[in-house]
Amino acid sequence: MKTKPTFSNTDEYIACFPIQTQKILHQIRKTIQLAAPDAEELISYQMPAFKQNGVLVYFAAYKKHIGFYPTASGVIAFQDQILEYKSSKGAIQFPIDKPMPLDLIEGIVKYRIEANAVKSKKKKALKA
Numbered sequence: 001m002k003t004k005p006t007f008s009n010t011d012e013y014i015a016c017f018p019i020q021t022q023k024i025l026h027q028i029r030k031t032i033q034l035a036a037p038d039a040e041e042l043i044s045y046q047m048p049a050f051k052q053n054g055v056l057v058y059f060a061a062y063k064k065h066i067g068f069y070p071t072a073s074g075v076i077a078f079q080d081q082i083l084e085y086k087s088s089k090g091a092i093q094f095p096i097d098k099p100m101p102l103d104l105i106e107g108i109v110k111y112r113i114e115a116n117a118v119k120s121k122k123k124k125a126l127k128a
Contacts, residue, residue, distance in 0.1 A: 010041055010048040021061050024100055028059050028066065031102045035109040053116035056109055065093040066100065070108045073115050078108055 007013040014025045025048075032039070032050050039050040047060040047069075058069035065086075072090045075082070081104055086093040094100055 007043045007046060009043060013043065013048055017061050024066060024096065025061055027100055027102060028105060031105050032057065032109050035106040036113055052113055053120040056112040056116065065095050068092045068094060070112055074108045074112050077111050
């Protein structure tokens, strides 16, 4: 039985894909890094993720699409802008054979930073 690889960082994750997919993953990673310069990069659920006051987004490569996981709030807040993509409660699928919507990704990440900051402030207020 073949076991799934485990990754300790995003570079390891990206390296296991074909070159064209690697280029796309690097674009997405850079877009997230620029939108969330204070976020911590990590591997969670065996995919790259960014965290700031909680998880902002995850992303993952598949054969025909990039899975982008901005949690349910990120999908709901941008539902009008993601109509052309397959989506579910907490995920959006960007076809791998089309240009990545980097502006959309940037907007979602910035939204998630704000949403997590508000949630964090509420938690701190409740503890005070």
